[in-house]
Amino acid sequence: MSRPVCALVGAGEGLGQALAARFSAEGHDIALISRTEKGSEAAAAAARAADRHAAVEQCSADVTEPHSIEEILGAVETRMGSIEVLIYNVRDEFTACEPLNMTYEALEHVFRLEVVGAFAAAKSVLPAMRRRGRGSIFFSSATAAYRGSKSHPLYAIGKFGLRALSQSLAKAYSCDGVHIVHVRLDCDLDVPIMREAYGEQYEAASLATPEDVAEAYWLTHLQRRSAWSNEIELRPHTETWTY
Numbered sequence: 001m002s003r004p005v006c007a008l009v010g011a012g013e014g015l016g017q018a019l020a021a022r023f024s025a026e027g028h029d030i031a032l033i034s035r036t037e038k039g040s041e042a043a044a045a046a047a048r049a050a051d052r053h054a055a056v057e058q059c060s061a062d063v064t065e066p067h068s069i070e071e072i073l074g075a076v077e078t079r080m081g082s083i084e085v086l087i088y089n090v091r092d093e094f095t096a097c098e099p100l101n102m103t104y105e106a107l108e109h110v111f112r113l114e115v116v117g118a119f120a121a122a123k124s125v126l127p128a129m130r131r132r133g134r135g136s137i138f139f140s141s142a143t144a145a146y147r148g149s150k151s152h153p154l155y156a157i158g159k160f161g162l163r164a165l166s167q168s169l170a171k172a173y174s175c176d177g178v179h180i181v182h183v184r185l186d187c188d189l190d191v192p193i194m195r196e197a198y199g200e201q202y203e204a205a206s207l208a209t210p211e212d213v214a215e216a217y218w219l220t221h222l223q224r225r226s227a228w229s230n231e232i233e234l235r236p237h238t239e240t241w242t243y
Contacts, residue, residue, distance in 0.1 A: 003055070005080045007031040007073060009063065009121050010089035011040040014191040015140065018210035019087055020056075021046040022218050028085065029055040031076040033069075036060050055080060063090050063117030064109065073124035082132065083125045085221060088118045089140040092158075099153045106154055114158030115165055122169055126178060133177035136221045139166045143186040143233070170230045181220055184233040185213065186241070208236045 006023040010016055011032035024030050024047040032040035032047070037058045047056045057080060061072040077083055092113050095106070122137055129135030144152070145159035166182035174180060188194045190207035198207075216234055223229060235241070 002081045003027055003029045004084035005029045005031060005076065005082060006085040006087065007033065007076055007083045007121075007125070008043065008087045008089060009033045009061075009069070009117075010087075010091065010140070011043040011058075013042045014189055014193075015210045015213055016040070016089050017043045017046045018214035019089065019217060020044070021050040022211070022214040023085060024048070024054040024056070025050040026218060027051070029057075029080055031057050031059060031073075031080060031083070033059045033061050033072055033076075035062060063120070064112040066112075066116050066120030069117060069120040070124045073121060077125075077128070082128060084134070085136045085138070086121060086125050087138045087140065087217065088121050089138075090114070090117060091140075094152060095154055096151050097154070098150065102154060107157070110154045110158040111161060115161040118162055118165055122165075122180075126169070126173060129178045130173060130176040135177070136179040136181070137169070138181050138183055138217055138220075139163075141166075141182055141184050143184050145182070145184060167230070174228065174230070177225070179221070179223065179225075179228055180230060182231050183217065183220075184231070186233055186235040187239055189213065203238075206236060206238050208234060 006028040011034045020030050020043040030047040032043050034040040037060050040058045044056050044058050047054055059072045061068040139162055141162050142159050144156040145163035149156040163182050170180040187208040190209050195202050213234055
């Protein structure tokens with residue numbers, strides 16, 4: 001019997017690595033898609049360590065070029081089998097600027113990264129999921145999807161668009177058996193770059209561990225159809241709520 005495939009777009013260290021390990025441990029083959037194959041090395045190693053029987057493929061594609069995402073996900077299904085879980089886990093630089101200082105080029109870039117790329121990924125797997133009557137699609141997002149920002153408007157605009165896409169797809173295709181979830185992370189992750197940023201103020205209890213976040217994705221994937229979550233938010237118990 002063939003194993004289900006989890007395709008992870010944005011398979012870097014941190015959450016991508018934890019997600020690859022978690023779904024591999026549950027019997028999934030793993031397809032890792034990043035801008036370069038080097039970018040998914042840590043996630044590939046984690047997936048193989050979680051289950052030595054897992055097939056793990058590393059692929060490169062540019063999410064700002066939608067046809068490259070369609071092509072690579074099509075190739076994954078041809079080589080590995082049906083994609084049962086798609087996780088769009090892409091992030092860009094957290095660039096600060098005032099709204100009037102946003103450039104047209106930056107706006108176009110964030111729209112292609114957060115919305116066009118996410119749509120291309122979902123469009124690549126949704127028809128087959130609908131035919132099979134099952135499948136899960138996750139969009140990793142942030143509380144910025146609910147509020148504008150005077151200091152980081154590009155990030156907020158991208159996440160607003162991603163949330164609208166996720167809701168639209170969920171309202172259209174949940175009835176076909178496809179579980180579509182927008183995951184708002186209202187937290188910083190306990191990864192090396194954040195520990196360095198916090199410096200002397202670092203406290204483990206104030207950050208979310210990638211493994212615990214990945215567990216929430218897995219448990220959401222297991223939800224029964226009569227009680228699906230299409231919007232979830234995750235934060236450590238110490239977080240000061242921002243929404």
